[in-house]
Amino acid sequence: MRIGKFKLxxxxxxxxxxxxxxxxGLISLAGGRMDSSTLFLLEKIAISMILAVSLSLVVxxxxxxxxxxxxxxxxxxxxxxxxxxxxxxxxxxxxLTFLVALAAGAAVAAVCGIVIGIPALRLRxxxxxxxxxxxxxxxxxLFQNTSDDTFGGALGLETPRYDKKYLFIIAFILVxxxxxxxxxxxxxxxxxxxxxxxxxxxxxxxxxxNVTKYKLLAFTLSAMFAGIAGVLYSFSNYTxxxxxxGYNYSIEILVMVVLxxxxxxxGSIVAATLITFLNTKLATxxxxxxxxxxxxxxxxxLIVIVIYNNAPALKNFRDTYNLGALxxxxxxxxxxxxxxxxxxxKWDVVPTKIEMNEILSVDVIPQDKQDYTGNGGxx
Numbered sequence: 001m002r003i004g005k006f007k008l009x010x011x012x013x014x015x016x017x018x019x020x021x022x023x024x025g026l027i028s029l030a031g032g033r034m035d036s037s038t039l040f041l042l043e044k045i046a047i048s049m050i051l052a053v054s055l056s057l058v059v060x061x062x063x064x065x066x067x068x069x070x071x072x073x074x075x076x077x078x079x080x081x082x083x084x085x086x087x088x089x090x091x092x093x094x095x096l097t098f099l100v101a102l103a104a105g106a107a108v109a110a111v112c113g114i115v116i117g118i119p120a121l122r123l124r125x126x127x128x129x130x131x132x133x134x135x136x137x138x139x140x141x142l143f144q145n146t147s148d149d150t151f152g153g154a155l156g157l158e159t160p161r162y163d164k165k166y167l168f169i170i171a172f173i174l175v176x177x178x179x180x181x182x183x184x185x186x187x188x189x190x191x192x193x194x195x196x197x198x199x200x201x202x203x204x205x206x207x208x209x210n211v212t213k214y215k216l217l218a219f220t221l222s223a224m225f226a227g228i229a230g231v232l233y234s235f236s237n238y239t240x241x242x243x244x245x246g247y248n249y250s251i252e253i254l255v256m257v258v259l260x261x262x263x264x265x266x267g268s269i270v271a272a273t274l275i276t277f278l279n280t281k282l283a284t285x286x287x288x289x290x291x292x293x294x295x296x297x298x299x300x301x302l303i304v305i306v307i308y309n310n311a312p313a314l315k316n317f318r319d320t321y322n323l324g325a326l327x328x329x330x331x332x333x334x335x336x337x338x339x340x341x342x343x344x345x346k347w348d349v350v351p352t353k354i355e356m357n358e359i360l361s362v363d364v365i366p367q368d369k370q371d372y373t374g375n376g377g378x379x
Contacts, residue, residue, distance in 0.1 A: 076230025080105030109227020
């Protein structure tokens, strides 16, 4: 929908995320009853949104398969958590400490993205996936085998926990910043160059697009936001353990992007919310002996969602009853030709001297059958 020069569909995700932040933020700050599990779930959803949107920049818009996103997140979590742990004794566990740790984690993750991206982005398809997967496993192993005095070793790094009342608000603000950077990039001439590389790299190179430059730009921005998500993770937990950032987590982030639709920022947000909610609730409900069913039910739910999104027999149902179509129906302007009401001046309402059925029933005699007097008759 367009209102003047304002396109609502370009900003609907900002509006939704902003409203969620405002509503839950006011409830939390006003002393409303929000238990720790709800606050922790909101933090996890915000982290998943940042990861899904940032990976969508590489997988959905650039068209390259990366399985090292958990590795960049791991770098941000450890470096940001270590900086925070060093600053807390002097600066306290406040906003300044958080911002410094955030900048450190994002910067180091971006540098890792450049270092890995320069050689890796010369590869394509499965080869790039293997290299990025290897990077994630190397990073995990390095942090796992550090000493206890540096990054905690196998037991993990102890990090300061940020106040639960405020962390999810900051996390959703960072989601809005991620959306602003990614969407404005994609809608710019640089974004068009990135999508041109995805569609046909040879043609893009032939038109003068610097393919290496734009690939590295997308890869570095994606790694930077993964590092930001890692810093949020370190402030959301008391301990950062490298085992969390294995290849299974990279695949889970990739599932969010694919499930939401390749190249769809809004779809990535919805899928990240849905998958995070499912994982958290299944882990809460299925405890004890039933815990073995968690992965089974999770997989079955994903299979059902994928079939629903891709089955040709359900195409008409999806097009008619999807959320976007329903919103468009509600927001259509009154002058839309598709919604023109009955015309009060149409022929069956306005009185005439001759009934319309009489006009339609008059016999018409061809010209060659008329005599010289103009009356019908045989010649």
